[in-house]
Amino acid sequence: xxxxxxxxPVSESEWIAITDGPRDDKPRWxxxxxxxxxxxxxxxxxxxxxxxxxxxKHRVGEPVPIHAHEARRSLLNVQNGALDMSVVRDxxxxxxxETTGNVWMMKLSDR
Numbered sequence: 001x002x003x004x005x006x007x008x009p010v011s012e013s014e015w016i017a018i019t020d021g022p023r024d025d026k027p028r029w030x031x032x033x034x035x036x037x038x039x040x041x042x043x044x045x046x047x048x049x050x051x052x053x054x055x056x057k058h059r060v061g062e063p064v065p066i067h068a069h070e071a072r073r074s075l076l077n078v079q080n081g082a083l084d085m086s087v088v089r090d091x092x093x094x095x096x097x098e099t100t101g102n103v104w105m106m107k108l109s110d111r
Contacts, residue, residue, distance in 0.1 A: 002014070002015050002016075003015075003016070016056075016057050016058060018036060019036075019038060019040075019051075021040050021042045023040055023041040023042060024038045024039070024040040024042065024049075025038065025039050025040070025080070025083075026038055026039045026083070026084065026085050028085055028086065028087040029087065030087055031087070031088060031089040033053070033057075034052065034053055034054075035050050035051065035052055035053065036050070036051045036053060037049070037050055037051075037066075037085065037087050037092060038051070038063075039075065039083065039085060039094075040063070042063070043065070045074075045076070046074065046075040046076045047065045047066075047067045047068070047075065048065070048066050048067035048075075048085065048092065048094065049063040049064065049065050049066065050063065050064050050066050051063040051064075066092075067092075067094075071099075072098060072099060072100060073096055073097075073098050074096065074097070074099075075094070075096055077096070077097030077098070077099050078095055078096060078097045082095070083095060
């Protein structure tokens with residue numbers, strides 16, 4: 001993130017990194033601008049994480065996972081290009097896929 005100064009260039013040393021993870025994607029700001037939500041595989045599973053920010057948008061504390069995962073319903077079941085997320089005042093909307101399977105058994109009769 002680069003601070004805005006009308007008509008003046010901002011040096012790279014003043015830029016604020018919004019993430020430190022190479023596997024972070026889809027950053028979205030909260031309605032009040034104090035939290036950055038992103039989809040990340042930083043712990044080996046694809047989840048939604050929240051990173052609090054101060055008034056100047058610097059990080060406050062560590063990112064926190066806010067979306068649990070399970071084998072059946074997971075963000076990993078959605079191709080990365082199709083995965084998206086929207087944040088509004090009191091909701092986060094994202095697409096997720098459900099994977100199920102069945103095993104059927106039968107006894108064959110001896111004819």
